[in-house]
Amino acid sequence: MSADKNQWQSICKLDDIPAQGARVVKREGKTDIALFRTLDNRVFALDDHCPHKGGALSHGLVYGDTVACPLHNFKISLQTGQAQAPDEGHTPCHKVELRDDTVWLAVD
Amino acid sequence: MQKQRLVLIGNGMAGIRTLEEILKHDKDRYEITVIGDEPWGNYNRIQLSPILAGEQKLKDIILNDLDWYAEHGVRLVKGCAATRIDRERREVHTAASEAIAYDKLLIATGSRPFMLPVPGAELDGVIGFRDIKDTEKMIVAAALHRHAVVIGGGLLGLEAAHGLKLRGMDVTVIHLGDWLLNRQLDETAGRLLEKSLAERGLKLKLGAKTQALVGENGHVTGVRLESGELIPADLVVMAVGIVPNADLAREAGIEVSNGIVVDDTLATSDEHVYAVGECVNHRGVSYGLVAPLFEMAKVLGNQLGGCGKQRYTGTTTSTKLKVTGIDLFSAGEFMGGENCDEIVLSDPAGGVYKRLIVRDNKLVGACLYGDTSDGAWYFQLLRQERDLADLRSQLLFGPPRDLGDHGTSGASRAAALPDDAEICGCNGVTKGVLVKAIKEKGLFTVDDVKKHTKAGASCGSCTGLVEQVLMSTVGSSFQDAPKRKSLCGCTDHTHGEVREAIREQHLVTLADTMKALHWKTPDGCPTCRPALNYYLISTWPGEAKDDPQARLVNERVHANVQKDSTFSVIPRMWGGVTSPAELRKIADVADKFNVKMVKVTGGQRLDLLGVKKEDLPQMWRELDMPCGMGYAKGLRTVKTCVGKQFCRFGTQDSTGMGIALEKAFDRMWAPHKVKLAVSGCPRNCAEAGIKDVGIIAVDSGWEIYIGGNGGIKTEVAEFFTKVKTEEEVLEYSGAVLQLYREEAYYLERTVHYMGRVGLDYIKSKVLEDATNRKALWARLQLALAGEPDPWQAQLGADAAARFTDLTV
Numbered sequence: 083m084s085a086d087k088n089q090w091q092s093i094c095k096l097d098d099i100p101a102q103g104a105r106v107v108k109r110e111g112k113t114d115i116a117l118f119r120t121l122d123n124r125v126f127a128l129d130d131h132c133p134h135k136g137g138a139l140s141h142g143l144v145y146g147d148t149v150a151c152p153l154h155n156f157k158i159s160l161q162t163g164q165a166q167a168p169d170e171g172h173t174p175c176h177k178v179e180l181r182d183d184t185v186w187l188a189v190d
Numbered sequence: 191m192q193k194q195r196l197v198l199i200g201n202g203m204a205g206i207r208t209l210e211e212i213l214k215h216d217k218d219r220y221e222i223t224v225i226g227d228e229p230w231g232n233y234n235r236i237q238l239s240p241i242l243a244g245e246q247k248l249k250d251i252i253l254n255d256l257d258w259y260a261e262h263g264v265r266l267v268k269g270c271a272a273t274r275i276d277r278e279r280r281e282v283h284t285a286a287s288e289a290i291a292y293d294k295l296l297i298a299t300g301s302r303p304f305m306l307p308v309p310g311a312e313l314d315g316v317i318g319f320r321d322i323k324d325t326e327k328m329i330v331a332a333a334l335h336r337h338a339v340v341i342g343g344g345l346l347g348l349e350a351a352h353g354l355k356l357r358g359m360d361v362t363v364i365h366l367g368d369w370l371l372n373r374q375l376d377e378t379a380g381r382l383l384e385k386s387l388a389e390r391g392l393k394l395k396l397g398a399k400t401q402a403l404v405g406e407n408g409h410v411t412g413v414r415l416e417s418g419e420l421i422p423a424d425l426v427v428m429a430v431g432i433v434p435n436a437d438l439a440r441e442a443g444i445e446v447s448n449g450i451v452v453d454d455t456l457a458t459s460d461e462h463v464y465a466v467g468e469c470v471n472h473r474g475v476s477y478g479l480v481a482p483l484f485e486m487a488k489v490l491g492n493q494l495g496g497c498g499k500q501r502y503t504g505t506t507t508s509t510k511l512k513v514t515g516i517d518l519f520s521a522g523e524f525m526g527g528e529n530c531d532e533i534v535l536s537d538p539a540g541g542v543y544k545r546l547i548v549r550d551n552k553l554v555g556a557c558l559y560g561d562t563s564d565g566a567w568y569f570q571l572l573r574q575e576r577d578l579a580d581l582r583s584q585l586l587f588g589p590p591r592d593l594g595d596h597g598t599s600g601a602s603r604a605a606a607l608p609d610d611a612e613i614c615g616c617n618g619v620t621k622g623v624l625v626k627a628i629k630e631k632g633l634f635t636v637d638d639v640k641k642h643t644k645a646g647a648s649c650g651s652c653t654g655l656v657e658q659v660l661m662s663t664v665g666s667s668f669q670d671a672p673k674r675k676s677l678c679g680c681t682d683h684t685h686g687e688v689r690e691a692i693r694e695q696h697l698v699t700l701a702d703t704m705k706a707l708h709w710k711t712p713d714g715c716p717t718c719r720p721a722l723n724y725y726l727i728s729t730w731p732g733e734a735k736d737d738p739q740a741r742l743v744n745e746r747v748h749a750n751v752q753k754d755s756t757f758s759v760i761p762r763m764w765g766g767v768t769s770p771a772e773l774r775k776i777a778d779v780a781d782k783f784n785v786k787m788v789k790v791t792g793g794q795r796l797d798l799l800g801v802k803k804e805d806l807p808q809m810w811r812e813l814d815m816p817c818g819m820g821y822a823k824g825l826r827t828v829k830t831c832v833g834k835q836f837c838r839f840g841t842q843d844s845t846g847m848g849i850a851l852e853k854a855f856d857r858m859w860a861p862h863k864v865k866l867a868v869s870g871c872p873r874n875c876a877e878a879g880i881k882d883v884g885i886i887a888v889d890s891g892w893e894i895y896i897g898g899n900g901g902i903k904t905e906v907a908e909f910f911t912k913v914k915t916e917e918e919v920l921e922y923s924g925a926v927l928q929l930y931r932e933e934a935y936y937l938e939r940t941v942h943y944m945g946r947v948g949l950d951y952i953k954s955k956v957l958e959d960a961t962n963r964k965a966l967w968a969r970l971q972l973a974l975a976g977e978p979d980p981w982q983a984q985l986g987a988d989a990a991a992r993f994t995d996l997t998v
Contacts, residue, residue, distance in 0.1 A: 094996055102713060102739040106995040114995070121713045138755040141743040141803075143716045150716040152743040152751050155647070157716075168642045189998050 088177065088188035096123065096183045104140040104149070106130055107187065115176055116140035117185060118160050120147055125185055126160035127178035133158075133171025193221045196494070197282050197292035199272045199438065201226025203235060204467025204483040205298030206254055211491020213262055215710070219496060222264045223290050225282060227271035228321060231255050236480055238325050239346075239512045242353030248322065275442035277460055294462055294494065297450060299435035301468035301478065305428050306341065310403030315410040316426045319350045328425065332357035335424030339363075339413045341400055343370040345511055347429030351392055352513045354425070362393040362421050364400055364413065366430075374509050374520045378536060379543050379559040386516055386541070395421075432478050434469045449476040454501035456490040466490055472504065479507045492682055498708030500682055508569045510562070519565035522555035522572050523547055530554065535586050544586055551578050551948065553585075564588040566604075566661040570654070577948030604658030613659060614645035614652045621659055628663045636660060637679070649902050678717035680709050685721070685935035692725050698734040700726065716742065721936035724823065727859060728931050731973035738992075744821035747992070748980045749806055752799065756786075757806060759798040760820030761813050762856070765830045765848035765868075766794025772815070779812050791820065792900075793827030793865065804994050810981040816856065817981040823937070824859040825866075828852040829877065833870035833887070842887035844870035847916055851885070854920050855927065857977040858970070861934040861943070864927065865900075879907050882930075882940040883923045888912075892919045896926055896952070897944040905941040908949050911957055925956045925966035932969075 099105040099119040107115040107127075116130035116139050124147065130140045137153035147160045157166035158173055165171040177188035196212075198205045201224050209222060226232075230252065237251040259266040267284060274283040281289040303318025305311050315331070317324050331338070332354055340351040343365030355361045363370075369380030370387070384394055399416040403426060413421045434449035445451045445459035449471030456464050456472075466486040468478055477483065482505035489502040508521035526532050526547045533546040540560070546568065547555035552575050556568040567589045571578070578585060607613075609622030627633060627643045636657050640646050646653040676682045683691070688707065697703045700722050704714060714722065723740035738746045749757035761776070776796055780788050786800030795818055801809060810817075819825060830848030834840030848868040858864070867876040868885040878884025880900040884907045886893045891914040898907025913922055929952060934943040944952060956963045984992070 091998055093998065098991055098996070100739060100991060103992075105991065108995050108997045117996075135753070136755075141747075141751060141755065143719065143742055144739070145713050145715050145719065146711060153753065153755075155716060187998065 088190050090179075090186050090188050093117065093185045093187045096125070096180060096185060099125070099185070102144045104142070104144065106138075106140045109189070114138075114140075115187070115189075117178065117187070118144055118149060120144060120160070123180075125178050125180050127176035127187055128158070128160065128163055129174045129176075131173060132156055133165060133173050134169070139173065194219065194293040195291055196220035196222045196294045196296065197290055198222065198224045198296045198298060199275075199282060200298035200300055200435075200467070200469070201228065201232055201266065201268065202298060202300050202467065203232060203253070203480060204300070204487055205296060206232040207484055207487035208296060208298065208466055208491050208494070209262075209264065211487055212495040215492065215495030215497050217262070220294075220494075222262075223267065223292075224259070224264055225267045225270065225272045225284060225290070227269065227285075228323075229269035230322070231258065231266070231268075233322065235321070236512075238319070238322070239349035239353060242325050242328055242350065243356050243513075244353075272438060275438055275444075275463075277442055277444075277463070280462065292462070294464070296490075296494075297439055297458070297463065297465040297469060298467045299438060299469045301432035301434050301476070303428055304431040304433045306400060306430060308400055308402050310405055310410065311428075313403055313405040313410040313426075314408055315405075315424060316403060316428065318428050319346055328354060328427065329357065331425040332359050336360055337362075337422045338425045338427065339421055339423040340427045340429060341413070342429035342431070343367065343394070343396070344373060344429060344431075345371065345509060347427070348387070349512055350427045350429055352387075352390075354427075355390065355392055359425070360393075361391075362395060362413075362423075363387075364395045364398050364415065364421070366397070366399055368397050370394070370396070371511070371518075374524070374557075375518065375559070376525055376545060376557055378538075379518060379520075379545070379557050382538065382541060382543055382559045383511075383516065383518060395419075432468065432476075434471065434476050436469055439463075439465070439469075447471055454503060455493060455499055456486055456502060464490055464494070472502065475504065477505065477507070479509065481505055481507055488682075497682065497710055506573055508565070510565070517558075517560060517562040519558040519562040519568075520556065521565075521569050522553075523549075524555040524557040526555065533582075533586050546585060548578065548582070548585075551582070551950075552576065553578060566658055570657070574946070576945065577950070579949055580945070604655060604662050607659075613655050614643075614647075616649050617644040617647065619643050619645040624656065624659050625663050628660060633660070634664060677721060678715055680704075680711040680714050680718050681707060683707055688722070689725055689729070689933075689935070692722075692729050696730075698726060698730050700737055700740055714740075720745075720823075724859060724861060724936050728861075728973070732976045745823070747803060747806060748817055748819075748821065748984060749801065749803075750821040754800075756800045756802055758820075759801050759806070759809055759813075760791065760795055760818035761815035762818040762852070763795040764852050765828055765845050767830075767845060767849065768796075775813065775815075779809060782812070783809050791827075793820070794829050795820075795827065807985055807989050807993050811985065817979055819857070819980065822859065822980075823862050825852070825855045825857070825864050827865055828855075829865070829867040829881070831868070831870050831875040833868075837870055839873060840870035840887070841889045842870055842892065844868040844876065844885075844887050847885060847887070847892070847919060848876075850916060850920065851883075851923060854924060855970075855974070857974055857979065858927070858931075859977075860927070860931050861936050862939045864930075864940070866923070880904060881907060883907075883926060885919055885923070890914070892916075894919065894922055894926075897941045897949070899939055899941045908944070910949075910953070921963065921967045922956060924970045925963040926952060928966040928970035928973075929955055931973075932966075 104116045104118045114130040115127050118126045130138050132151040134156045137151040139149050141152040142149040148157050150157050156169050163173040163175040179186045232254040234251040234253050240246040271285045272282050281291050283289050303320050338354045338359040338361045340347045340363045343363050351361045351363045369377050370383050401416045402414045404412045413423050436446045436450045439450045440446040450465040452465050452470045458465050467483045485505050486502050489500045493499050511518050531548045535544040542560035545557045553571045607621050611621045633639050646656045677685050719740040723737050726734035743751050783805050785798045789797045791797045828848040828851045830845045833844035864882045866883045867878040867881040869876040869878045870887045878886050880898040884895040893912045894910045895907035896910045899905040
């Protein structure tokens, strides 16, 4: 379970993230990370920053495995961080895992 | 699992469009075989006239080249006719003696020209005008011969005649009707067309019946009319109508009555066999235009693509003649009839004629000649069945010219706009940019245009205009804009259908609604989820549970998100009235939470800007004031003037009335934001004329205005009624708002709702029907009785998960 220089850390329980919602993980001196939970209880982690105008993706509406940015409705794939065409842009993704009901995040 | 075998007979526009719709939904569902008797891929038959006229080349009109079939794994049996359908063995036999098995069969064999059964019809040189082969024959004939006769002065006949004339032939059109295009134009417009075509050198024989075709050595040499006249002809084009190609189906024992009989789901009398396009008879109608074919294709494509059954209920069509330089347009019941009013502009010398047919204050038909720039707009009004009350006096002169203030639904004359005209003011998209994107990227729907250019993707006020630019760019042949607009890409149901299903089927959760209506996505999208949530809670108050995850961020955290992802907090100030104590408290809270700006809003209250999300709950506690819902699709403010308590002109207590209204409608969710105002006299300092509900006090009571709007496009509220007492103001305003809450589509402001249903309709429900008014008012009160203050409701135990962050 090694992930290069990343350190796996347990962050919270699955239920600490609202279903079809998000929760922010603050990091000292770095961009916040948004943890997303889909309807079918998959968990994703992306920088909490839309590539368009920097909106907080954690405030967005989560559907399927996509989040819609609250500022201008850019649609960002939770799987890849890629903005849905025809929009362009990419948000960095982070490794995240669900072990039993605990959310683990690989932080650098 | 083995794929089902889908066989399509007919490699034309309707059939292939249906395949495209199916593949869009599920590209792996079927093993598909297409049998077509022409030797090429699907091409755009409509563009054969421009090819004949030399304005386009064959390669320009191919819609699906052979690569398309290969890419989609579709087997194309081309240049080979289907000869027999064996329904028992479920096989289609071809001219090449192959038997192709099917689980589902789709017949889209189109139609063929009707050949007049007159002596000589079998002679060489007598053709129809249907396919590439016919077009090539005409082009060759034009190069070798001199005289052409076209029998039939309909759209196709005139286009053929025009093309042959351009290719240097001497052309005579023989038409049975008294004027040209008598299926599309009234006599006045027909005469104008006749004059214009005669000036171009076409010879026209109207009211003329063909008796026989005469020939020598098996080739046609002339056409004899019943009058005895003989017209020389080396080429005769029959364009007197079309016959659905239904023989295959008839011989297989499928019900045929003129065309292949289909029901509203496009199924034939055999449950394994469907039919679309010109070969069908749907509710007694066979269509010969492209728009209905595409609508059928969409309905059937959804069904065969596994997205639930829908109904095709027929299409209102419009027509346009593809003869360069002649502008005519007709749609709907252009001849008028009983109970119809006609609005006519006739300028024969100037070559302009417009006739609009109106019934029950709705446009039901239009016939335009010479100036058709407003055709698309009229067609839009006709399909929308829009109430004409506010437009009627100016209707003949086209859409309101309101580009300056970014006109709304009515839109404007897109075709005449210069390329640098700004269409979308929010995103700075000009007409030139739109047209370029539409052409280069091959966009056909407003949604596609929105996605690619962002035009209409923000406030949406320019959507009508975007649609018009699209129409004028891709041409009337491709008026793909459906008369029914689905709620979003997750469903093909319209807002109206979804509202109705929720009410009829007593649906109370999002999941159930999506399931019952066959949503194509597991949990919707940012467009449908908020809409569904509103429909549920407004239809079943107290029963349907509000789903915060179906709301966009503002309504989820009950504050307004700002560009830096901080929020603004607006407490309620009833009627815009505050007190020194309240102001001190707000000042203290603003200091404590380092509020970046305190701003007086347009709705007479204070906005605290720059608040972090995690501070929101504590701020609400310390403010200890009601939530102002300044972020909501719901009741925003009730703006008031000081009224007779202080003002020397005031006739009533407008401030007190405003406070009473705000308290009565507090916590009200609605399809869109709702703003009210109460003025104490007709000087109207509270600006009641641009509010959803505006009240103006007069000496003898209160005037109520509805449907005003101050934003995006200023709309002046309409006078609704005058009442005597404050209780009546509450009851009448409440009933209007409840009607809007129950019937409007999500994100439809009162002005747009009113435009759709008509002011008279609202009057009939609220003014003329006292029982209904009281029932509406009671339902609103009942719905609001159980509604908690949004801020207080957020302060529960689970607030932490919604408002606080985690750390690593």
